Amino acid sequence: MSVMENVVGAISSPADTSPVRGTMVSQALRRVDDNVLIREAQRGNRAAFEELVRQYDHAVLRLALRLTASEQDAQDIYQEAFLKAYRNLVSFRFECSFYTWIYRIVTNLCLDHLRKKNVRKEEAPVTTMQDGTELSLIDQVADDRSHSNPERDLMRRELGHKIGLALNRLTPRERMVFELKHYQGLKLRTIGEMLSTTEETAKNTLFRATQKLRGALSEMR
Amino acid sequence: MNCELFKQNVILLVYDELPDDILFEMRQHAERCPACNLELESAQQFRKDVSADPALEPTPNLLAASRMHLQEALETAETARGWRAWVFHLVWDPVDWLRQIRFFPALAAAILIFGFAGGVLTAFKIKTPPVSGIAQIGNGQSAEASIAGIRGITQDPNTNTVQINYDKLLPSSAQGSINNPDIEKLLLYAAHTQENPGVRVESVAILSQKCDEAQVRQAMMRALLDDHNPGVRLQALEGLEEYVKEDVQVRDVVVQALLNDTNPGVRTEAIRLLQPVKADSTVRSAFERLSKRHDNEYIRSESERTLASLPNID
Numbered sequence: 001m002s003v004m005e006n007v008v009g010a011i012s013s014p015a016d017t018s019p020v021r022g023t024m025v026s027q028a029l030r031r032v033d034d035n036v037l038i039r040e041a042q043r044g045n046r047a048a049f050e051e052l053v054r055q056y057d058h059a060v061l062r063l064a065l066r067l068t069a070s071e072q073d074a075q076d077i078y079q080e081a082f083l084k085a086y087r088n089l090v091s092f093r094f095e096c097s098f099y100t101w102i103y104r105i106v107t108n109l110c111l112d113h114l115r116k117k118n119v120r121k122e123e124a125p126v127t128t129m130q131d132g133t134e135l136s137l138i139d140q141v142a143d144d145r146s147h148s149n150p151e152r153d154l155m156r157r158e159l160g161h162k163i164g165l166a167l168n169r170l171t172p173r174e175r176m177v178f179e180l181k182h183y184q185g186l187k188l189r190t191i192g193e194m195l196s197t198t199e200e201t202a203k204n205t206l207f208r209a210t211q212k213l214r215g216a217l218s219e220m221r
Numbered sequence: 222m223n224c225e226l227f228k229q230n231v232i233l234l235v236y237d238e239l240p241d242d243i244l245f246e247m248r249q250h251a252e253r254c255p256a257c258n259l260e261l262e263s264a265q266q267f268r269k270d271v272s273a274d275p276a277l278e279p280t281p282n283l284l285a286a287s288r289m290h291l292q293e294a295l296e297t298a299e300t301a302r303g304w305r306a307w308v309f310h311l312v313w314d315p316v317d318w319l320r321q322i323r324f325f326p327a328l329a330a331a332i333l334i335f336g337f338a339g340g341v342l343t344a345f346k347i348k349t350p351p352v353s354g355i356a357q358i359g360n361g362q363s364a365e366a367s368i369a370g371i372r373g374i375t376q377d378p379n380t381n382t383v384q385i386n387y388d389k390l391l392p393s394s395a396q397g398s399i400n401n402p403d404i405e406k407l408l409l410y411a412a413h414t415q416e417n418p419g420v421r422v423e424s425v426a427i428l429s430q431k432c433d434e435a436q437v438r439q440a441m442m443r444a445l446l447d448d449h450n451p452g453v454r455l456q457a458l459e460g461l462e463e464y465v466k467e468d469v470q471v472r473d474v475v476v477q478a479l480l481n482d483t484n485p486g487v488r489t490e491a492i493r494l495l496q497p498v499k500a501d502s503t504v505r506s507a508f509e510r511l512s513k514r515h516d517n518e519y520i521r522s523e524s525e526r527t528l529a530s531l532p533n534i535d
Binding site for chain 1: 229232263268270271273284286287288291292294295
């Protein structure tokens with residue numbers, strides 16, 4: 001029996017049937033699994049590190065892609081984040097989960113990216129309509145999924161464009177908190193941990209971000 | 222709960238961040254206060270609107286490409302880290318390094334021996350006067366080479382100069398395809414002359430992939446009959462397997478191995494190899510011999526079984 005199977009056997013029991021308990025057990029298992037993998041990776045086992053990567057890389061890439069709106073930049077952030085994690089794994093002290101730790105690295109890289117982007121005033125490629133409205137070229141890519149409805153698709157793209165513009169008006173930190181809360185569904189306490197701040201500060205930042213977004217979206221209506 | 226507090230917390234309500242007691246109070250308040258109820262509806266609508274904008278999902282291609290690039294970067298980082306860590310450890314933390322060495326007596330002994338040998342060589346070089354001698358006569362690599370033997374010594378009667386003719390062994394390495402004639406020559410050499418049985422096993426295992434060449438097949442047969450190491454003989458048998466049917470010489474050698482090899486594993490393997498040619502008269506007589514007088518129960522019974530499976534030709 002493998003180390004992992006032993007651990008799983010020790011934590012779970014057939015009596016664990018309630019959903020809450022099930023979630024708690026699965027979270028505990030995930031954490032234990034991660035810890036086993038981290039210890040292995042710290043001993044130089046690269047396969048263990050790659051296993052960790054595979055558990056979180058989809059979420060990391062999605063966050064980077066949302067924040068950068070560029071596949072190339074998202075890929076760069078993805079690579080840099082995991083390379084940093086690999087180089088600094090020996091210093092991981094199990095004070096937080098690997099998930100929080102890798103997200104902290106990614107959010108820092110994304111914040112740097114957003115700050116640089118703000119300085120350079122980079123914008124997504126846009127096209128100006130006859131009525132003067134600007135639409136993102138990315139948003140103009142047709143959604144050719146079979147279930148799509150052209151009218152609904154147009155509305156979705158317009159809304160997406162407006163939201164994109166509103167999000168771009170946020171400060172990098174507000175944007176980050178909002179992304180982590182709304183799109184990644186994280187708890188404010190976790191967001192605070194990831195951004196090396198308190199839950200209260202994260203709450204205030206979310207409040208400011210939503211106020212700005214609501215204001216911007218109502219202006220655009 | 223008042224309206225100001227409600228407005229401050231409404232977004233937390235929408236995003237399920239409130240504890241149950243405050244949530245209850247806020248819901249009660251919204252029922253009583255139309256303005257706050259409107260605020261709640263507005264906040265809920267905001268969440269709904271933003272959720273209508275689908276999050277960009279990485280495509281499987283992007284994920285696969287990212288993983289591939291990361292893999293390459295990790296490989297580079299691993300190599301660099303290995304060297305850096307080693308150099309850093311050695312340069313900046315020699316105490317720890319020495320502490321670790323303490324726990325590896327073989328390594329420590331090897332380092333001591335190398336150090337001692339290095340010291341002796343250095344002293345030898347320093348003390349030897351730079352006269353026309355070894356360095357000039359040889360190709361300048363005498364320090365690295367081992368002396369294989371001295372062939373002759375002559376002294377000039379008029380001076381104190383001595384000429385020594387000697388052979389030396391130079392460590393070299395070769396790399397190339399197994400189809401390269403030079404590599405093949407080295408492998409054949411290693412297969413029958415090398416003292417180290419591990420090297421013989423390796424070379425025979427590699428050569429067994431090209432038994433279609435007569436020279437290689439000869440080397441395999443020689444290894445099967447003469448090599449002292451059963452691992453080498455088994456490896457040779459493996460290489461010869463597919464030629465037992467077509468090459469009578471190979472068949473005879475395998476029969477020889479079946480009858481005379483001292484290792485039961487080799488004999489058992491020879492029985493297996495000879496199954497497709499068990500009707501051959503030489504093979505049949507070998508099995509008859511073994512079935513009558515072999516001291517190994519398994520080999521005897523296998524021989525009997527093989528003979529029993531043959532049609533009676535008498």
